[in-house]
Amino acid sequence: MRGNFGRILLVELRGDRVAVERVPLPEAVYQAFVGGVGLGAYLLWRFAPAGVDPLAPEAPLVYAFSPLLGTSLTTTAKFAVLCKSPLTGRISDGLSSSRFALAAKRLGVDAIVVRGALDRLGWLHLDEDPAACRVEPCPAWAGLSAHELSDMAAKQGLFRHVSAIGPAGEAQVRYATISNDGRHAGRGGAGAVLGAKRVKAISVRGAAVAGVADAASVQARARDLAARSAGAATEKYRALGTAANLETFDRLRILPRRNFQTVSIGQAAARRLAPEGLARAGEHVRDSCAGCTIGCDHRYGGTRIEYETQFALGPLIDVDDPARLLAAAGACDALGLDTISAGGTLAFAMECAERGLVDWPLRFGADVLPWLRAIARREGAGDLLAEGTRRLAAVIGQGSERFACHVKGLELPGYEPRAMQTFALGLCVASRGADHNRSGAYQADLQAGVDRYRADVARAPARVIEAEDNAALLDSLILCKFLRGAIREPWREGAELLTMVTGMSRGEDDLRRSARRIAAVRHAFNVREGWTLAEDRLPDRFHDEALEDGASLDRADVAAMLDAYHAARGHVPSGGPSERLRRELELDAWLTDAPPLQGPASLG
Numbered sequence: 001m002r003g004n005f006g007r008i009l010l011v012e013l014r015g016d017r018v019a020v021e022r023v024p025l026p027e028a029v030y031q032a033f034v035g036g037v038g039l040g041a042y043l044l045w046r047f048a049p050a051g052v053d054p055l056a057p058e059a060p061l062v063y064a065f066s067p068l069l070g071t072s073l074t075t076t077a078k079f080a081v082l083c084k085s086p087l088t089g090r091i092s093d094g095l096s097s098s099r100f101a102l103a104a105k106r107l108g109v110d111a112i113v114v115r116g117a118l119d120r121l122g123w124l125h126l127d128e129d130p131a132a133c134r135v136e137p138c139p140a141w142a143g144l145s146a147h148e149l150s151d152m153a154a155k156q157g158l159f160r161h162v163s164a165i166g167p168a169g170e171a172q173v174r175y176a177t178i179s180n181d182g183r184h185a186g187r188g189g190a191g192a193v194l195g196a197k198r199v200k201a202i203s204v205r206g207a208a209v210a211g212v213a214d215a216a217s218v219q220a221r222a223r224d225l226a227a228r229s230a231g232a233a234t235e236k237y238r239a240l241g242t243a244a245n246l247e248t249f250d251r252l253r254i255l256p257r258r259n260f261q262t263v264s265i266g267q268a269a270a271r272r273l274a275p276e277g278l279a280r281a282g283e284h285v286r287d288s289c290a291g292c293t294i295g296c297d298h299r300y301g302g303t304r305i306e307y308e309t310q311f312a313l314g315p316l317i318d319v320d321d322p323a324r325l326l327a328a329a330g331a332c333d334a335l336g337l338d339t340i341s342a343g344g345t346l347a348f349a350m351e352c353a354e355r356g357l358v359d360w361p362l363r364f365g366a367d368v369l370p371w372l373r374a375i376a377r378r379e380g381a382g383d384l385l386a387e388g389t390r391r392l393a394a395v396i397g398q399g400s401e402r403f404a405c406h407v408k409g410l411e412l413p414g415y416e417p418r419a420m421q422t423f424a425l426g427l428c429v430a431s432r433g434a435d436h437n438r439s440g441a442y443q444a445d446l447q448a449g450v451d452r453y454r455a456d457v458a459r460a461p462a463r464v465i466e467a468e469d470n471a472a473l474l475d476s477l478i479l480c481k482f483l484r485g486a487i488r489e490p491w492r493e494g495a496e497l498l499t500m501v502t503g504m505s506r507g508e509d510d511l512r513r514s515a516r517r518i519a520a521v522r523h524a525f526n527v528r529e530g531w532t533l534a535e536d537r538l539p540d541r542f543h544d545e546a547l548e549d550g551a552s553l554d555r556a557d558v559a560a561m562l563d564a565y566h567a568a569r570g571h572v573p574s575g576g577p578s579e580r581l582r583r584e585l586e587l588d589a590w591l592t593d594a595p596p597l598q599g600p601a602s603l604g
Contacts, residue, residue, distance in 0.1 A: 078098075078101055088408045093438070164180075175342065217500045246310050391409075426441030455561055457564060
């Protein structure tokens with residue numbers, strides 16, 4: 001094979017030692033799951049014991065690479081991080097761009113699976129030479145942000161690129177992130193899983209190259225994609241980034257405010273939080289991810305801002321001061337907190353406090369910096385807030401569950417589902433919980449001719465499935481979703497790219513089956529870990545409370561869309577794959593409970 005090495009690195013931690021083994025994977029795995037989140041989902045199924053506590057030593061953390069990683073193709077310097085989420089108890093898969101991704105693949109493997117735990121905080125160094133892999137205790141690094149750690153280590157000549165956790169990961173905050181070159185694998189709490197293993201940082205060193213099957217074709221396609229990525233389809237991201245969405249969403253009345261109690265903050269406030277207002281609060285600098293020709297990375301006062309961070313630390317908690325928003329976003333980056341879950345949990349707590357359900361001095365519009373620090377260190381009330389909205393609601397009770405805005409335990413992103421009813425279905429069924437990246441169904445609601453205030457039982461399930469499958473394709477290749485406007489035919493072009501890089505002949509139908517198989521394995525993982533149909537639901541607020549314009553979600557309509565979705569996916573009433581789906585996607589070959597892959601025989 002080209003593009004892949006045909007093996008993974010299995011890492012076992014115990015005490016202050018590490019054992020590693022290169023485990024071969026057959027070509028059929030790559031044919032079935034492509035790479036990235038697809039490969040990672042398969043490995044998570046194989047290596048996670050059924051019912052495992054996500055923070056237990058035996059719970060695996062998977063870094064999965066793609067066959068396109070390391071090529072000259074734009075936006076491919078990414079990797080996937082997968083685990084059983086400590087926030088949701090379901091599958092979690094995050095993506096991160098970084099030079100660490102490029103360095104990690106040079107280990108000569110297609111994925112890294114980390115199991116076990118250290119006795120004390122340590123730095124894990126992985127090397128192309130298994131004998132050079134080691135653990136170094138690093139108690140002095142406790143409490144450092146990932147950025148501080150990288151700067152310090154670089155000055156000491158230890159490593160250039162690192163995957164690391166901040167204080168929140170060390171404290172096992174359930175929505176802690178893993179940071180890489182200033183980018184984050186954010187949602188679901190992968191940082192807490194690494195923190196439970198007492199691994200502060202992972203560094204890598206290697207020189208292996210997977211190569212490509214057809215170098216001339218890859219280079220020609222790389223030039224073509226680079227030219228398209230610099231065109232009109234990506235101009236918005238290049239010029240202003242996703243932060244430009246806030247004013248538009250406010251005008252469309254889909255911008256959630258005050259824990260989804262209402263929408264719209266008004267154009268004056270929206271303008272203060274828009275890129276122009278942020279630039280007045282902090283110097284604006286545009287940057288690019290590693291190997292990217294789009295350049296969507298917009299920083300203000302040194303803090304990277306995207307729409308979801310803007311929403312979660314702005315309107316959701318009723319803050320319209322750009323300086324305070326930037327300070328909160330910078331704190332989340334330094335502490336290693338997912339901004340959506342941090343903002344969502346605080347917004348829920350603020351509403352509880354204003355209703356008199358808790359006696360915390362926390363109100364909408366409050367300064368959240370002290371609260372973010374308390375969460376990251378699990379101090380005082382921060383210890384409970386570190387558990388996330390669902391667990392917080394279970395403790396507070398008193399009917400607060402009705403307005404605890406999460407799905408499967410994952411806090412909602414910045415789109416109002418009462419005004420985007422195809423996306424409401426996408427939120428309900430997304431495998432990792434309330435999600436806008438694994439189900440881009442919000443795009444269907446914004447298309448011309450779609451009545452986004454109406455639950456379209458006939459067409460919404462197919463639209464959600466197509467959005468999920470498209471995301472699975474891009475996240476397994478791995479290509480940035482901001483390329484979607486520049487890639488005219490993703491299934492055809494994806495098949496061509498894989499054939500050029502790997503030499504394995506792939507067609508559009510092959511990739512569509514792979515995408516469906518990836519969705520099926522994610523769903524099967526959740527079923528194995530206790531998922532039921534009752535989890536595919538939005539909080540009561542979205543059904544019982546109408547927006548100012550009268551928009552609300554009808555329970556019967558959502559139930560009908562859910563039934564149609566699961567039937568179209570090929571799920572039986574209990575939620576698992578039907579016999580027809582198992583045969584069609586050959587799932588029994590992949591979902592056996594007998595792991596064929598063995599771990600290291602001994603610790604070195």
